[in-house]
Amino acid sequence: MATNSHTQGRFAITTRKLPISKSAPIAAMEARLGIPVPEMIFGDNVVAVRHAPTGWRIEFNAYDALDAVDKTDKNMLQVAYAKSWSASREQTSAGIKEVVKPYDWSYSTTYRGTTTPPSSTNTSDGENNETPNLTPVGPAEDDPTRPAKQIPLELLKRRDPILFFDDVVLYESELDDNGISMLSVKTRVHEHRMLLLCRLFMRLDHVVARVRDTRVYVDFDTDEVIREYTVKEGSYEDLKKAFRVSGLTPDGVTVALRDGNKVAEQLPIIDQTIEHVSLK
Amino acid sequence: MSDLDKAIAQLRACRPIPEAQVRELCHKARELLIEEGNVVTVAAPVTICGDIHGQFHDLMELFRVGGDPPDTNYLFMGDFVDRGFYSLESFLLLLCLKVRYPDRMTLIRGNHESRQITTVYGFYDECVRKYGSANVWRYCCDVFDYLALGAIVLGASNTLSPPNEHISSEDYADADIEIEVCNADGDIMSRFQRRDNEQRSPNGAEASAGSKMGPPGSGASGSSGGSSGNPTGAVLCVHGGLSPLIDTVDKIRLLDRKQEVPHEGAMCDLLWSDPDEIDGWGLSPRGAGFLFGADIVKVFNHRNDLSLIARAHQLVMEGFKEMFDASIVTVWSAPNYCYRCGNVAAVLELSEGGGGESILARSNGDVGRSDGGMRGVMMESESAPKNGPARRYRVFQAAPQDSRGMPAKKPVADYFL
Numbered sequence: 070m071a072t073n074s075h076t077q078g079r080f081a082i083t084t085r086k087l088p089i090s091k092s093a094p095i096a097a098m099e100a101r102l103g104i105p106v107p108e109m110i111f112g113d114n115v116v117a118v119r120h121a122p123t124g125w126r127i128e129f130n131a132y133d134a135l136d137a138v139d140k141t142d143k144n145m146l147q148v149a150y151a152k153s154w155s156a157s158r159e160q161t162s163a164g165i166k167e168v169v170k171p172y173d174w175s176y177s178t179t180y181r182g183t184t185t186p187p188s189s190t191n192t193s194d195g196e197n198n199e200t201p202n203l204t205p206v207g208p209a210e211d212d213p214t215r216p217a218k219q220i221p222l223e224l225l226k227r228r229d230p231i232l233f234f235d236d237v238v239l240y241e242s243e244l245d246d247n248g249i250s251m252l253s254v255k256t257r258v259h260e261h262r263m264l265l266l267c268r269l270f271m272r273l274d275h276v277v278a279r280v281r282d283t284r285v286y287v288d289f290d291t292d293e294v295i296r297e298y299t300v301k302e303g304s305y306e307d308l309k310k311a312f313r314v315s316g317l318t319p320d321g322v323t324v325a326l327r328d329g330n331k332v333a334e335q336l337p338i339i340d341q342t343i344e345h346v347s348l349k
Numbered sequence: 350m351s352d353l354d355k356a357i358a359q360l361r362a363c364r365p366i367p368e369a370q371v372r373e374l375c376h377k378a379r380e381l382l383i384e385e386g387n388v389v390t391v392a393a394p395v396t397i398c399g400d401i402h403g404q405f406h407d408l409m410e411l412f413r414v415g416g417d418p419p420d421t422n423y424l425f426m427g428d429f430v431d432r433g434f435y436s437l438e439s440f441l442l443l444l445c446l447k448v449r450y451p452d453r454m455t456l457i458r459g460n461h462e463s464r465q466i467t468t469v470y471g472f473y474d475e476c477v478r479k480y481g482s483a484n485v486w487r488y489c490c491d492v493f494d495y496l497a498l499g500a501i502v503l504g505a506s507n508t509l510s511p512p513n514e515h516i517s518s519e520d521y522a523d524a525d526i527e528i529e530v531c532n533a534d535g536d537i538m539s540r541f542q543r544r545d546n547e548q549r550s551p552n553g554a555e556a557s558a559g560s561k562m563g564p565p566g567s568g569a570s571g572s573s574g575g576s577s578g579n580p581t582g583a584v585l586c587v588h589g590g591l592s593p594l595i596d597t598v599d600k601i602r603l604l605d606r607k608q609e610v611p612h613e614g615a616m617c618d619l620l621w622s623d624p625d626e627i628d629g630w631g632l633s634p635r636g637a638g639f640l641f642g643a644d645i646v647k648v649f650n651h652r653n654d655l656s657l658i659a660r661a662h663q664l665v666m667e668g669f670k671e672m673f674d675a676s677i678v679t680v681w682s683a684p685n686y687c688y689r690c691g692n693v694a695a696v697l698e699l700s701e702g703g704g705g706e707s708i709l710a711r712s713n714g715d716v717g718r719s720d721g722g723m724r725g726v727m728m729e730s731e732s733a734p735k736n737g738p739a740r741r742y743r744v745f746q747a748a749p750q751d752s753r754g755m756p757a758k759k760p761v762a763d764y765f766l
Contacts, residue, residue: 089690109687146635168633225766264765266766323468
């Protein structure tokens with residue numbers, strides 16, 4: 070019941086959804102990771118796409134995602150009222166200056182999934198010596214401003230029947246009531262193609278908002294896989310302004326700030342990379 | 350039936366009461382709460398509850414498992430509102446019960462009982478949606494400012510009374526049980542005997558080894574601590590935790606609490622801080638908020654004659670989590686938090702001690718002992734740490750989906766891009 074599977078073409082899509090992890094697995098996970106995990110940690114949840122003939126596989130799980138969180142103080146954010154908070158403390162608790170276990174507590178992971186290359190047994194076809202795996206896509210020959218391969222959005226906008234759908238949360242933190250950080254994976258499978266979206270949505274109130282999207286597109290006819298990673302980020306104030314300009318009321322802005330989809334629409338793109346692999 | 354009883358009946362059915370009635374209720378509640386100190390004194394027996402977060406149907410389940418008020422005395426450690434869909438009904442019901450049975454209901458403030466936080470995390474929106482204006486939200490926030498910051502439970506026994514009517518108290522008294530975990534039907538799931546150090550952590554995976562109880566009535570266990578009413582230290586209940594500015598319970602009593610939760614200072618810390626596996630005090634990496642280690646808790650408990658601190662504020666999958674040699678416990682009472690975590694919830698039951706009178710006379714925050722600073726206190730051999738009270742955790746699951754009048758959470762297929 071917790072695990073759902075669907076086979077389409079030569080690909081198997083699997084999702085597993087279980088309750089948040091218990092104390093003992095959390096302790097073990099924190100010991101291995103070296104950082105505290107978010108309070109809502111779905112350590113057993115997973116979304117995987119596997120190409121049966123080659124064994125190539127991409128998987129999304131909470132542990133690997135958290136392993137891709139900065140474990141140093143280099144990318145540490147501070148809550149909006151940190152300055153006033155520490156200023157007011159200087160007289161009263163001068164002894165307490167040490168920050169416990171510095172790490173990126175906003176859990177802004179750079180995770181794009183965990184890939185398993187094709188199993189080495191698949192060398193029957195002597196022609197293909199290199200094991201295929203995701204490689205960066207360069208600019209197109211006819212138009213260098215465009216990448217040579219892109220996820221075909223127009224095809225995905227069509228209302229083709231959805232044969233398999235799931236929405237799996239990997240972790241979520243309320244950032245001690247200073248916002249939200251959530252990593253979740255959605256997937257929809259159609260007859261000829263599928264799309265998977267692994268989204269990090271992080272909003273630190275009055276400071277910053279981030280969306281980091283990993284999209285995996287599979288063409289079941291050609292066995293081609295495209296992975297697109299998009300980084301979006303903007304200041305909280307700019308985001309609010311953008312919502313106001315789009316015609317939302319102040320209450321509407323409050324609601325929109327909580328909605329990862331609406332935030333993603335407004336944030337500017339900072340970086341994007343596209344990778345591609347052909348498994349046929 | 351008085352108006353108040355009618356309001357309770359209506360709220361129990363998860364139907365909001367009219368705005369005028371909310372206004373009157375909040376006014377009465379304020380008059381009542383203003384008389385309470387920052388730290389309310391509560392006599393055992395009492396059932397201590399953690400975060401509720403507007404999960405009304407799960408609050409009903411809590412009452413079913415823990416006993417209906419006023420038959421059971423309750424102490425709620427804050428965070429009644431936000432996140433869940435029924436903050437309004439949950440908080441107003443608890444407030445009605447407080448006004449109706451003031452000595453049997455204790456409500457203390459959580460960090461979500463604040464104007465600023467409720468504006469962001471749901472309660473404000475819910476009030477506006479259900480009443481068409483923010484008036485009810487304002488009335489409730491005015492009540493928040495008067496909620497106590499903590500409670501001291503006195504007279505808790507070091508033995509438990511039977512968990513259900515099928516076990517007679519005679520059979521029960523023989524077992525020298527420190528911790529008992531029961532399911533929602535009152536069946537014993539696991540027990541931990543006093544001074545049985547290997548079994549001290551009911552949260553450890555390896556320690557959850559079923560029932561340690563011999564056949565009922567096997568008697569003659571010769572337990573030394575078994576006589577009812579041996580003094581146990583008091584239990585301090587607070588939403589978040591300790592503050593570096595507070596070394597005695599009496600210092601909490603001196604705070605001016607009748608205000609919005611400030612961003613800094615002792616009052617803020619009591620509602621926001623967390624225990625952590627560190628030495629001494631630490632600063633949260635977030636840049637605001639404190640973390641405190643085992644040594645801090647032990648010194649504080651010793652100095653204030655406490656045997657236990659009960660707090661809420663952090664989600665724990667098992668519903669409760671004892672830390673630092675059982676000197677502090679986190680109690681979490683919102684099952685399937687946010688309707689998607691799949692966690693169980695718990696309440697902590699403390700029994701009434703036989704010799705309650707003498708314990709009630711104990712003074713808290715004994716000033717005579719606050720000489721030695723932070724170090725050295727544990728070295729004093731003058732008194733060993735007080736025995737902790739016997740603790741029963743009743744663990745329960747979320748109310749069935751169909752009882753909450755909303756569709757079961759199934760992902761709705763959408764054409765996301």
